[in-house]
Every structure is written in structure tokens, then in C-alpha cells.
Amino acid sequence: MIENVIEFFKNLPAKSCTTCGKDIEEQHECYSNQCDECNIV
Numbered sequence: 001m002i003e004n005v006i007e008f009f010k011n012l013p014a015k016s017c018t019t020c021g022k023d024i025e026e027q028h029e030c031y032s033n034q035c036d037e038c039n040i041v
């Protein structure tokens, strides 16, 4: 069923970081809608 999840995310529009507004390209889907920089705690 993993393939279905991949297809689901492929069909999603490009995400933008909710903190800095930067476009998020290939990020881990499990992360929040933030870029790598903003994900650093």
C-alpha cells in the first residue's frame, strides 16, 4: 500500500514552508509543512 501513499503525495501541490514561505521540494512527508531550516529544533 506504500505505492498508494506515494501517488497521493505526487498529486499534492507543491508545499511551502509555513514559517518562511520557501517552497518545499523533496521533503519527508512525515514532516510538518516546514523546510529543512525551519525544521531544525
Ligand SMILES: [Zn+2]
Pocket: 017, 018, 019, 020, 021, 022, 034, 035, 036, 037, 038, 039
Ligand atoms: Zn522555512
